[in-house]
Amino acid sequence: MLKTAIIVSVIGIGLYYFFIPFATGSCEYYGKERLDGKTVIVTGANTGIGKTAAADLAQRGARVICACRSMERCNAAVADIKRETNNVQVVAAKLDLGSMKSIREFAQMFKNTEKRLDILINNAGIGCRNVDKKTEDGFEDRMGVNHLGHFLLTNLLLDMLKQSQPSRIVCLTSLIHWTTTDLDFDNLANHTSTSSxxxxxxxxxxNILFVLELSKRLKGTGVTANAVHPGLVQTETLRSARESEGFLATSYTKFMxxxxxxxxxDARRGAQTTVYAAVDPSLxxxxxxxxxxxxxxxxxxYARDEAVAKKLYDMSLKLVNL
Ligand SMILES: NC(=O)c1ccc[n+]([C@@H]2O[C@H](COP(=O)([O-])OP(=O)(O)OC[C@H]3O[C@@H](n4cnc5c(N)ncnc54)[C@H](OP(=O)(O)O)[C@@H]3O)[C@@H](O)[C@H]2O)c1
Incomplete structure (x- = not known):
């Protein structure tokens, strides 16, 4: 009896402290780098991983521009971050990545008001949902916001990143990318699917193919671009999944x-790899x-295929009119 209890406890502790953190992508970044005098943009900084990463970078002394689609949510997050970090250099700005007009206006405003850009964190994202929605520009919204919106934003800010070098671009991706083995280039921005x-x-x-091709184009400029999988993080990410239709999809959402x-x-642990990508000197x-x-x-x-990365980059340039 005692032997069984010990074995069960050891397995339980092992699962809780080692296997689950490993399987869910958990890590802790201990670097203490300061970012005084540096300027950072974090998209989707009003909640989840974006808000926590923005707070961490503000704690390190950076000027942080929180770029969000809802100014109400953005102002509330900025107030929280300022209170937590005592950093008054945290600013809310309007950015809807589902609108090329909004992205261009944000980039212009940023260039008119800021002197430098040291770190761009492309964090905002819409998750799984078996109902497709369109962006203002008519793109399927996951490809439109998560990839094309950030693609346009990054390209519009490249000159400032280059002027501020050494500088970094960090794009949030996901381990789920393993399930895509063909991007369906004929319908890149309007692929329809009933699978969540x-x-x-x-x-x-x-996101991964973008940084692969971008890193080549940025060689020698002092600007780096990397993709980050944050792990399984309990945020508001299941909001989109709750909009799914059908018994199977809604059951899957409940299971998730x-x-x-x-x-x-938690969001703090979920932001660790993003912070590592943004500040670690070894990178x-x-x-x-x-x-x-x-x-x-x-x-x-497929995410390492350089020909696919180039094709995606060229097609994305056309789709966002660059
Ligand atoms: N959570 C996870 O387990 C997980 C796993 C792998 C990868 N990721 C990635 O990590 C990133 C952050 O995810 P999260 O879990 O923190 O998600 P979240 O809590 O749902 O936050 C997503 C953020 O993106 C913003 N956003 C959505 N559409 C936007 C738009 N059109 N324009 C501007 N901002 C927009 C949201 O703003 P609103 O509040 O206004 O909607 C929100 O601030 C995403 O790229 C996600 O794909 C997350």
């Missing part, structure tokens, strides 16, 4: 809610990489 995570996964592999509740990392010259669990990792074979 299909279009989300496509947008997340696009339980999984997130039981084993999901100064590392570019085009996939980072997970606070280290360099290996993405799927």
């Amino acid at each position: 995570c299909d279009n989300y996964s496509r947008s997340k592999i696009a 809610e339980v999984v997130f509740l039981l084993v999901g990392n 100064e010259n590392v570019s085009g990489q996939f980072l997970a669990r606070c280290k360099i990792d290996t993405p799927s074979p």
Whole structure:
């Protein structure tokens, strides 16, 4: 009896402290780098991983521009971050990544008012949902916001990133990208799918392919670009999944809610790899990489295909009219 209790306890402790943190991508970044005098943009900074990462970077002394689509939510988050960090250099700004007009206005405003850009964190994202919605410009919204919106934003800010070098671009992706093995280039921005995570996964592999090609184009400029998988993080990410239709999809969402509740990392732990990507000195010259669990990792074979990355980049340029 005692022997069984000991074995069960050891397995339980092992699962809780080692296997689950490993499987859910948990890590802790201990670097104490300061960012005084540096300027950072975090998209989708009003909640979840974005808000926590913005707070961490503000704590390090950075001027942080929280770029969000809802100014009400943004102002509330900025007030929280200022209170937590005592950093008054935290600013709310309007950015709807589902609108090319809004992205251009944000980039112009940023260039008119800011002197430098040291770190751009492309964090905002819409998750799994088996109902497709369109952005203002008519793109399927996961590809439109998660990839094309950030693609346009990054390109519009490249000159400032280059002027401020050494500087970094960090794009949030997901391990779910492994499920995409073909981007369907004929319908890149308007792929329809009834599978909940299909279009989300496509947008997340696009994030990795984007940094792969971008890192090549940025060689020698002092600007790096890397993709980050944050782990399984209990945020508001299941909001979109709750809009799914049908018994199977709604059951899957309920199942995922339980999984997130039981084993999901909190937002602080979920932001660790993003902070690592943004500040760790060992990554100064590392570019085009996939980072997970606070280290360099290996993405799927399709995410490493350089020809696919180039094709995606060229097609994205056309779609966002660059
Ligand atoms: N949570 C996870 O387990 C997990 C796992 C892998 C990857 N990720 C990635 O991590 C990133 C952050 O996710 P999260 O879990 O923190 O999600 P979240 O809590 O749902 O936050 C998403 C953020 O994106 C913003 N956003 C959505 N659409 C936008 C738009 N059109 N324009 C501007 N901002 C927009 C949201 O703003 P509103 O509040 O106004 O909607 C919100 O601030 C995402 O890229 C996600 O794909 C998360």
